């Protein structure tokens with residue numbers, strides 16, 4: 001039961017990060033963004049060093065399903081969690097884990113990109129490519 005709750009929490013956090021309703025904790029030093037030490041996990045070690053042309057690789061990584069997976073130390077496998085994330089993206093409006101307030105924010109966001117109606121039956125990859 002506890003583990004189910006962890007997975008649900010992780011999915012909710014992933015949706016919030018993905019749709020930029022929250023930001024991962026980190027610092028901008030004028031040249032690039034880095035996560036605070038508490039946010040850093042093993043998966044972050046493989047993120048390329050930021051450069052002048054690409055100041056945001058760590059921010060992108062910290063919004064990824066892989067990073068959220070490691071933050072929550074889930075007992076399911078990473079591929080299983082990635083699959084759950086794709087399902088959550090495709091069905092977030094009906095997703096039980098998403099609180100009303102979050103669901104409203106996500107709905108507003110989807111209206112903004114005029115996707116409300118065609119999101120409903122679209123496969124996850126299509127939804128992803130449109131919302132990115």
Ligand SMILES: [Zn+2]
Nearest residue numbers: 041043044067
């Ligand atoms: Zn990471």
